[in-house]
Amino acid sequence: MILRRPVFWLILVFAALMAFIPFHANDVSMREDLILVALAVILASNLNLMIGYTGYVNFGHIVFYGLGGYVGLYLATVRNWNLVLAALAAGLVVSLFALALGMGILRLRGAYFALATIGVLLAVQSFVANFDPWGRSTGMYVDFSAYQRLGGARHALWMTYFLVIGVMALSMILSLGIKISKFGLGLFAIREDEDAAVVLGVNTTVFKAIIYSVSAFLPAVAGALMFYKNGMIDPSIAFEFMLSLEGIVMLMLGGKGTVVGAALGGGLYEKLRSYLLTSPKLSNFQLVIAGALLLLVVLFAPGGLIGWLYRLVPRARKVIE
Amino acid sequence: MSGILASMIDGLLIGSVYGLAAMGLSLIWGVMDVINLTHGSVIALGMFGMYILFAAFPVNAYFLLLPILAAGLLLGLVIYWISVHWVIGRSQLSSLLSTFAVNMMIIGIGTAIWSTSPYNVNFTLRGFTVGDYTFTGNHIAAATAAVIIALALELFLYRTRPGKAIRAVADNREAAELMGISSTMVLALAFAIGIALAASSGALVSTLFPFTILSGAGYQMKSFVVTVLAGLGKPLGALAAGVLLGLLEGAVTPFIAVSWIPLIEFGLFVVVLVAFPKGIFTRATA
Amino acid sequence: MTPLLEVSGVSKRFGGLLAVSDVSFSLGEREILGLIGPNGAGKTTLFNVVNGVYKGDKGTVKFAGEDITKCSPNQVVHLGLARTHQIVKPLQDMTVLENVTVGACFGREYLALKPARNVALEVLERVGLAKSAEMSARSLTIAGKKRLEVARALAARPKLLLLDEVLAGLNPTEITHMIGIVRDIRDGGISVFMIEHVMQAIMSLSDRIVVLSFGQKLAEGKPEEVARDPQVIEAYLGDPDIAEKLKENN
Structure with a gap:
């Protein structure tokens, strides 16, 4: 039972604090910082379902976030849907897209899959940049009146913040739920040895397609919320390859395959990045530092921070999942 | 009609440069089963290498390929030691991520030095005119240089001892070691050559088009397409597939808006990958 | 018959x-x-x-x-119909018990996690691996890995x-x-x-x-x-x- 897992309650407390503290202090700049942390945790956690659980590196994970943003914004502004409904619909549409796509590209193993995901990202990006209903390369804007319907800009921004925090909590709970389920066990078997998994009875084709699709859902919802909050979207910010890659760095840093590691890596990396970006000397070297971090982790600590903790305190494996 | 023909000839010439780039990727991939994700950033370094050298020595730019090849070999050894040597024998994903990390660092440093604004190498060879179309000298020279380097690699791999050692290691690393070949040396050499090829292709591209530090990414994708089309470990096959891709680009350019070309290319890449998941890639499991 | x-x-x-x-x-x-x-x-x-x-x-x-x-x-x-491999294929970074639980979960009876665990424990006992249940599969000897192969296949409750x-x-x-x-x-x-x-x-x-x-x-x-x-x-x-x-x- 998920309710008996300490991590489950930890997630709820963490999310509640994140929602409450900036609201209580009415601190808008803290809110804007934290929403980026939440986004990082969402991206890293869902990426973890593919990389950490299933052993498939997805370089183009951000495609789900961007597409979610487009579908959500289109429904919320052009079709005047309620924001929450639009975001959920975006999640659903993008998940279905991932399912169909996954049936094709998940026939590829290992590195070949990873390469295909880069191709998918760039192909989708150039498609959207040519797609008239979504404003081609100039993108789409949220009309100011849309915020009025949510009770004014201030209210709308706080509301999207709480929603994003909710999506973050759901991302972590989803990771935990899958990790302790039979479905998760099947995924781990695929990660360890896909051929052996098939012979043990795991329907790898279906499992991989489902997890690929599931890993698309919450990032797409988050995309709809984030771009709504930002008020605009265009192909270069929606499908930013760099952000996709940073997701991988976050995950490797925290510890792939663990619920807490993905979140920890996401949070820490985002903090580090905002520090680097605001530091006048280091702002140009954000990529260099991210690259160096990734290299060090891959070469010397493939288990990331949590893996390192597990080695120090083996019993931690039972509590921190 | 002559428009298409001219565009296809252009494509053919540029395609040989794609082929050269892909040879570098294919060699490394085939010999050590490492998908080198520094490929794109090294291509970009080749472009800036040419830019710097040409600014310092304004001779015929194509002579500058020699120092760039040499520098590429050295750079290759460095990258090999930093990111690949330690993960040989670990899962393919480790080298994928470690080379990727180095890629990020190169791009980061490059952006800090050159920003992401466009540069170009101001060197023009005189071309010649047939009917109402002019073939630019640079395109012809770049294609010729690409073919010469490709043939040199082929000779090296088939006619020299180190070249044969590389092929032996690609074929069966354990057997090659039993025959007294030091696989570490060979892997490092193959990696260095692959990087030198990527850098030289970047240098050639810089004489044709303006470029930024991020330009390598596009050519990296093209190299993947070409490598997948050609199959691994066939340098001349990669050259031929590169020419094919160039021809294809040349043939469609007159008919569709330029902005659609990436979609076609990346779509093609994914489709080719998925269509030949077994035939070209996975080894038969016994 | x-x-x-x-x-x-x-x-x-x-x-x-x-x-x-x-x-x-x-x-x-x-x-x-x-x-x-x-x-x-x-x-x-x-x-x-x-x-x-x-x-x-x-x-x-x-x-x-x-x-x-x-x-x-x-x-x-x-x-x-279950099988073992000549060249053993343990799920290296999972425990011995988890390895066998996979077999039981996705075998003939397609058991839920908990009953699958019980089957796995019982099978491990039968092949003499019960003591190693919590070890990672990677750390088993070759003989242990062969037994693990058999245990995983058995856990599927094959005919x-x-x-x-x-x-x-x-x-x-x-x-x-x-x-x-x-x-x-x-x-x-x-x-x-x-x-x-x-x-x-x-x-x-x-x-x-x-x-x-x-x-x-x-x-x-x-x-x-x-x-x-x-x-x-x-x-x-x-x-x-x-x-x-x-x-x-x-």
Whole structure:
């Protein structure tokens, strides 16, 4: 039972604090910082379902976030849907897209899959940049009146913040739920040895397609919320390859395959990045530092921070999942 | 009609440069089963290498390929030691991520030095005119240089001892070691050559088009397409597939808006990958 | 009575090599059928065709009355046909218990996590790995990994178990132990189809034996009949050791 897992309650407390503290202090700049942390945790956690659980590196994970943003914004502004409904619909549409796509590209193993995901990202990006209903390369804007319907800009921004925090909590709970389920066990078997998994009875084709699709859902919802909050979207910010890659760095840093590691890596990396970006000397070297971090982790600590903790305190494996 | 023909000839010439780039990727991939994700950033370094050298020595730019090849070999050894040597024998994903990390660092440093604004190498060879179309000298020279380097690699791999050692290691690393070949040396050499090829292709591209530090990414994708089309470990096959891709680009350019070309290319890449998941890639499991 | 496994006219070609050529045989309930033959005879390929890793080019495979010729390996497991690998494939970074739980979860009964764990514990006890349940599979010895293969397959609660050289690489004590496990499996009501190079073991374990050479079925019958068959002895002459052992067994 998920309710008996300490991590489950930890997630709820963490999310509640994140929602409450900036609201209580009415601190808008803290809110804007934290929403980026939440986004990082969402991206890293869902990426973890593919990389950490299933052993498939997805370089183009951000495609789900961007597409979610487009579908959500289109429904919320052009079709005047309620924001929450639009975001959920975006999640659903993008998940279905991932399912169909996954049936094709998940026939590829290992590195070949990873390469295909880069191709998918760039192909989708150039498609959207040519797609008239979504404003081609100039993108789409949220009309100011849309915020009025949510009770004014201030209210709308706080509301999207709480929603994003909710999506973050759901991302972590989803990771935990899958990790302790039979479905998760099947995924781990695929990660360890896909051929052996098939012979043990795991329907790898279906499992991989489902997890690929599931890993698309919450990032797409988050995309709809984030771009709504930002008020605009265009192909270069929606499908930013760099952000996709940073997701991988976050995950490797925290510890792939663990619920807490993905979140920890996401949070820490985002903090580090905002520090680097605001530091006048280091702002140009954000990529260099991210690259160096990734290299060090891959070469010397493939288990990331949590893996390192597990080695120090083996019993931690039972509590921190 | 002559428009298409001219565009296809252009494509053919540029395609040989794609082929050269892909040879570098294919060699490394085939010999050590490492998908080198520094490929794109090294291509970009080749472009800036040419830019710097040409600014310092304004001779015929194509002579500058020699120092760039040499520098590429050295750079290759460095990258090999930093990111690949330690993960040989670990899962393919480790080298994928470690080379990727180095890629990020190169791009980061490059952006800090050159920003992401466009540069170009101001060197023009005189071309010649047939009917109402002019073939630019640079395109012809770049294609010729690409073919010469490709043939040199082929000779090296088939006619020299180190070249044969590389092929032996690609074929069966354990057997090659039993025959007294030091696989570490060979892997490092193959990696260095692959990087030198990527850098030289970047240098050639810089004489044709303006470029930024991020330009390598596009050519990296093209190299993947070409490598997948050609199959691994066939340098001349990669050259031929590169020419094919160039021809294809040349043939469609007159008919569709330029902005659609990436979609076609990346779509093609994914489709080719998925269509030949077994035939070209996975080894038969016994 | 219909046989549990019925293979008829199966062929498998790899490029120019005909790895398995028109092989037919059947296997009854609670039977131990041995599969022997010189190296490269196509034994493992035949296993792979039977459990769906490869699709045969010709012929049919029937299991428990169902045509499984076109089934994938995971479907075959659900019907009750499990196997081990000659080259062990442990799920390295998972514990021994988790490895076996995978077998139980996705096996014939498709158990939920908790009952699967119980089955796994019970099976680990049976193969003598209970003490290593919480170790990572990576840290097992080769003998341990072979037992793990058997345990995982058993946890699927199969009707038929394909064992691919479970004795190879084991020392005499371990071999004796493994032979005990195989007997125990059969006594538990599970049929066994096994590839083995350790002649003494397979001769004493099997009810019947099929001999494969260059992809073709050379002989089939009771161990002592097969061992007397001049064709079989000739096929093994390239391997005098085994020919010698065959004679000894007479």
